[in-house]
Amino acid sequence: MYVQIDPLEAWERLRASRSDRPGRASSGARAKTYSTALEQAQQMFRAAEVVGPQTRPLLVFYGLSQAGRAIAAAAVDLKGEDWNLISHGIHASGYHRDFADIEIRTDPAGTAGSFVRLSQLLQSPLWGNDTVVRLEEIWDTLPANLQYPLSGRARLTPLYAATTSIDDTDFHPLLTVDVGDIPDRVVDDGGRAALDEFLKSYPGTTGYEDFARRRVGAEEGPNYRRHNPDAGWLSMHWQMPSETGTEEQRLERLDTMTRNYASHCYFFPAVADLPRELHPLMAWWAVLYALSMLARYQPAQWANHINVDGSRHAVPIEKILERAMEHLPVLIADTIKEVATWP
Template sequence: MTDTQQTWRSLRSLRSSPPDPVRQKRSKKEVFSASLEQSEQYFKAAEGVGYETRPVLAFYGISQIGRAIAAAAHPDRCKSPEDWQLSGHGIRIPGISQAAARGNIGTLTVRDQGKGAFTQLARFLDSPSLPAPVRLAEIWDSLPEMAGHALSDGERYPALELSEGGDLTREDWGDWGPPHVLVLSGVPQNLPTLEGFLNHYPSVWPLEGLQEIDYLKSPRNGLDGQIYLNPLRRYGTGGFASLYGTRYRGRSIAFPALTGNSLPLHPLLAWWAALYALSMLARYEPAAWATAINVDKNKQAVPIEHLLDEALDAVPALALEVMGECSLSDDERRQARLNDEEKYRKKEYKTFTELGRSAMTRLRNRLPLSEKDAKNPPALGE
């Protein structure tokens, strides 16, 4: 069984044991189950057709899965008792014919309509919407799966993988070893300034509330395609990346804030916007779409194929992750955050103790010991 098959199996199991908000109302249960069934059929149908029509089926697949997520949303995120019922697409592409005529789909702009399914789902996911026109190329870059498959060679702010590790740019760090740094991977080449680039990533920059290591300022260039940040950690290994990044298919990701927003767009909405744009082009500008996916004539064709392939795996996996999160109340979400912080605080002492023991061991190996100490080495801290 593939990962995607297992994802759909897990989503299907929710239909008999749905999140609590779904159980509270019969009409929610009916919409939840029917939407998941339709979404699964749309995505499976999309897998069996060519790229000429795949975006249409994939968009309706994500649209239906959005309705299931809305039905599962906790009432804390609803403006009214019936607010969970999505209505209309809620986004549009201004001047699609003129943009299609230019022959570069990256220049298509997407924005919300101020109401409708897209903006409703944004509220349920605690995400900004698209109040200003945003180029498809910018949305495209914000999808982690599209690394290496950009639509544009210009200024780019892609999704960056967030991890913690050692600074490996030097080998002479001394007995304590390389300093622990926050690592941002997937950074484009030829950046004007590191700080100017990082200003587009509000979840990790600036390091508000965190003290920096005095002797090693950040940001700094790391290995190829990496930036290092050097905060004094408040949590043990994994803590900073887990708490300050967005969990995305088992990884921590720093997402960029798109044009018109001060916070990142939720990745499920980025997929929604991208698939909507491609489906609109395929439906209403079929000649331009046929040119866009022609691998003999258009260098954007292979990136388009890649996105339409990845969508079949990424969207269901994201929906499964989101389903549990959006069904929690505000108090439950706050408590879950506190529990995570407490878990990483408990790791902190253990982590630093292990680092200290490792350093002391290296020192002992380098210094001559007395006959007594050689037989009974002093414990750490003595």
């Protein structure tokens, strides 16, 4: 589902926060880092707007990296010197492989790299050096890439959770949510077994009670509704805890099951059998890191990938870099608010 994004409003929020700095960025070295890092991030994003895909990933990634330092400076859970980010904490290799199969690894938990510190802060998984996650797997977790696959392989993309489908009935025992962007292969199968197997990759959906059925009867299959030729919607039910079930409580329950993305709720997939899904900001971080390293250290290969006359990946790459400049300011502002809230 396409999400409308307003990056200008997000940059206004971020600039306004520099005179009323949030969380632990209120004074001292953290305050200076917060303001300077955000200024650098905004200037890099502005510079990225006027260059092409040859150099854009470098500017966008390092803009995000500097914004990460502002996030860490504001974070109330990072104490002592833990907020001072050092090194990348993430690695990419296998650039001789197909673009979709570039390999991404991380430093282990507890180390000082930016990706590690921010992932632990945001309860986003790490996978170390022994597990390989392919670029395509993380690429597919970004809502911005829903219409831009890198290959013809079966995808695990975000599932949209429509909060507007939660009615205002108080003390209802079920949380009922319309879930969208269920892929064609699951919808076409039409059975519960295929749905259950598919949802194993979505930790947030665990424990769903039931779903809207085509007809009355426990053996009837899901009543999918098409919203485009490649995906469908399904009304799904989760049991609420006993003696609860106001509209507000149902929304709170959904919030614990999903991740927020620009004020919208999504069930995100867990890649490579990791225990939970990546935080959206860290998914963007991993993808942009891989693109920036490819552009910086393998410029000839990068030129081949972005050649619209010869590469099937050229347009998806162009689109993700465009969407990065739109989506990331909103995610950065929302993440600062998330980490700077005092308990």
